[in-house]
Amino acid sequence: MPPASSVVTTASSASSSDISLPSSPSPSPEHSPDPYAFSSLDEINAAPPAKKKKPRNWGGTRARTWPTADEVALLEAVAAYKEQHGRLPNRADFPAALAGRLPHISAEQAGKRLKYLRRRYDDSVRRLRRGTVPVTDDDVRVFRLSKRIWEGVPKRQRRRPRAAPHHERRAFAELEEMYPCLAAEVEAIDAKCVTPGLMRMAFERMGDEQAAELEAKVKRQRLAQLKADARRAELKSLVLRTIIGEME
Numbered sequence: 658m659p660p661a662s663s664v665v666t667t668a669s670s671a672s673s674s675d676i677s678l679p680s681s682p683s684p685s686p687e688h689s690p691d692p693y694a695f696s697s698l699d700e701i702n703a704a705p706p707a708k709k710k711k712p713r714n715w716g717g718t719r720a721r722t723w724p725t726a727d728e729v730a731l732l733e734a735v736a737a738y739k740e741q742h743g744r745l746p747n748r749a750d751f752p753a754a755l756a757g758r759l760p761h762i763s764a765e766q767a768g769k770r771l772k773y774l775r776r777r778y779d780d781s782v783r784r785l786r787r788g789t790v791p792v793t794d795d796d797v798r799v800f801r802l803s804k805r806i807w808e809g810v811p812k813r814q815r816r817r818p819r820a821a822p823h824h825e826r827r828a829f830a831e832l833e834e835m836y837p838c839l840a841a842e843v844e845a846i847d848a849k850c851v852t853p854g855l856m857r858m859a860f861e862r863m864g865d866e867q868a869a870e871l872e873a874k875v876k877r878q879r880l881a882q883l884k885a886d887a888r889r890a891e892l893k894s895l896v897l898r899t900i901i902g903e904m905e
Contacts, residue, residue: 838872
């Protein structure tokens with residue numbers, strides 16, 4: 658039986674050969690860097706606050722400035738008026754249409770709010786076509802009332818007034834060289850006008866596009882008149898020859 662000292666030595670050598678130590682010591686957890694850690698209270702106070710997401714306005718256009726109850730009361734009054742009279746109320750009809758429901762709202766304010774609600778309804782219809790549905794009960798109620806009022810009603814298109822063309826005044830002689838037939842007609846009309854010179858002044862401010870169009874029309878009219886005169890003269894000559902032949 659070997660001595661105890663040799664047994665201890667053999668066991669220690671075997672254990673050291675079976676266990677492999679890491680090549681480099683692993684870092685201590687207490688020294689690992691934390692990008693979200695603050696070293697002091699001052700750094701916490703100096704950190705920018707987290708941004709809050711604004712609630713999405715399903716109706717679009719802009720945020721509400723009226724209480725939902727007032728919007729609902731306005732829409733209910735307009736819907737009832739339309740069902741009773743077959744048309745939407747105008748500004749003069751708002752006092753009768755509201756019937757004391759919104760005593761703190763003037764007719765002008767109601768009209769402006771109704772225009773906003775119409776734009777909001779049109780935005781909601783477009784959102785529904787893309788698959789976006791109302792979120793809150795208030796949105797659903799406003800949309801249903803708006804649908805009673807404006808479904809199938811075409812949106813009014815604003816007509817922009819046509820700006821009158823303005824051109825610099827040019828000499829009559831210059832225009833007469835460019836548009837002789839039109840210039841002759843203008844002189845003939847101006848001679849019979851109550852205010853002499855008015856037609857000439859208007860002609861002198863006329864644009865080239867409009868003047869060229871009128872020049873072409875006057876030429877066609879004159880050509881048609883010349884053809885009619887030629888046919889008349891030919892017919893007159895034929896009649897005279899016929900009469901002279903009968904007399905011979």
